[in-house]
Amino acid sequence: MEITTIKKFWEKWEAQTLSPLATLSTKSRGRERPENECELRNCFQRDRDRIIHSKSFRRLKHKSQVFLSPEGDHYRTRLTHTLEVSQISRTIARGLRLNEDLTEAISLGHDLGHTPFGHAGEEALQEIRPGGFKHNEQSLRVVEFIERDGKGLNLTWEVRDGILRHSKTRDLNMEKVSKENLPHTLEGQVVRWSDMIAYVNHDIDDAIRAGVITQCDLPQDCLEILGETHRERINRMVKDVILNSVDNSSVTMSAPVRNATQKLRNFLFETVYFGEYQKVEREKAKRLIKELYQFFLENLKVLEKEYRINLYYQDVNLIVCDFISGMTDRYAMAIYRKYFIPFSWPQEGMGKEIN
Template sequence: MNIRERNQSYEDLTLINQAKFSKDTLGRKCHELEDDIRTVFMVDRDRIIHSKSFRRLKHKTQVFIQTSSDHYRTRLTHTIEVSQIARTIAVGIGLNEYLCEAIAMGHDLGHAAFAHVGEAVINDFLPGGFKHSEQSVRVVSKLEKGGKGLNLTAEVIDGILKHSGLNDTNNIPITLEGQVVRYSDKIAYVNHDIDDSIRAGLLTEEQIPKHLIDELGNSNSERINTLVHDIVNNTVKNIERGNNKVSLSDKKTQALLELRSFMFKNIYLGNVLKDERKKAGFIVENMLQYYFGNPEKMPVMYRNIADEEGKERAVADYIAGMSDDYCLSTFNRIYIPKTIVY
């Protein structure tokens, strides 16, 4: 028995029957010999963490707030928080925490520069639309490693693709671990975005509806703790009743959705950041148009995509992969004069 097989035997001892066992994976698109030490989901996690797309998350916006302070979340720290919450829930239920971790680490790799503002602009530009969840799959399946992709397992790719939309009953992940990450993403961003918004002076504790404070807690950590305990306890009850479904209780689901709606109204789509969203959208729009008109300015891989799949697809891939910082610096290089013109 090698070390990987020993790790797989630990899964037999610690995971519930409804978990996804690494030895039972649906496999990879291209067959590979298994690692002697790591299970397939550990390998997927490591490939994602060591990818260029993952490193770029450190300079991608979580919420479009001026990140002059080191204490604001970025897309990278959001990803780490999602992973932490997902692993805690997985251990509480008896699911495969390494599968949860791999999905969590890869779920936002396809987010564009300037978060959902960039996503909305690219969605209008690209025929067929643009969704960051689909782009995340494209990143790990095609764009990484110079066009080779990371060759991840089917379970991880499914979890990445279906991590958005709690109310979409037609888009439920095939594994309970994927469902855990789906909830963990919402638990993480709703709560840490409140924390960042208060720090930025865009929101006050008093503005948060009192009945939601009473239901979930009076701080970021209290609310996360409440939701994590609820989802573990409620899911265990679901499974005991023969309903293999990850879910919060009805009361906590309603509270989380209300808190999310509150954030959309007041922060994500509120007037307080309206001007900044316009600026970000202007930059992304002009970057898209510039490279659409000058595809030869893109790196070779994207020029090849333009030949194979069309210029819109290639330009969308290139701009979506940019960090905020790189997008801004490139915009300045293209559009801002460097010397006085007489």
């Protein structure tokens, strides 16, 4: 059997098996720069592979999710969050007979532009950079321009659209969200919900592990609808999305589950994300990011040395933002120590003799 025959088999399987509302790989809007097709993989599989092999994807393992530079082995990082989103997305996509390859590619790429120190880093860049900062827009910039030394990954239109439009407002009611802010594919909408399902549940898990909240602190009326345990809540949310989205032109939750999820999410914002426990460390992280940003703006030769990029004919604020948003937590702290913290003098007698 020829390799191309295998690909054609799966393309035929897509057309015969997936929902009429699914995005077929053979119907993709394509890439900005035309390429020869792979003999084995469809276009969305190639996008997934390019993302996994990218430098920005590898750096996610050292970027904070909620707790800044956590010392424990079991706290989520931006990478493990991404993998959980991918798993949930594939489950929902399969339940709805949508394209799993597309949902997986969007899931794996959705947070590539996230800053060090989680949302604290995002807030710092939002406040200091002219024009602000949004991690979903930066994720798109990563795959379109930054990766491969400025060439980008040249992903399909559907994956780029899903990455750009994955972020949610504080209100989860999809009817209140304008269509222009929603992903154009149902697969992208699946990722949008899966991102929220993942972080609401794993952030509760991490916050309880850290001692920031206890199980008893969680809103009881939400638990009665969604479940008492991590497993029960994810199962309830995922099933609800599938049952309420089958053969629909949008992906959504039922009102009771959506409202309970909304309340649980608001609880996390008030007690964990912006709670007193995190406040001091968040401010430290924001100050570090802002000082690095201002330092590189005022010392372009240092920036050019560290980032190894040609600064001519480019928006310097944008380049500084690219550099800092791409940092891991530990690299940001190392760069800060390098340029802001004095080195210790060697022990007496260890230095060069002065005559």
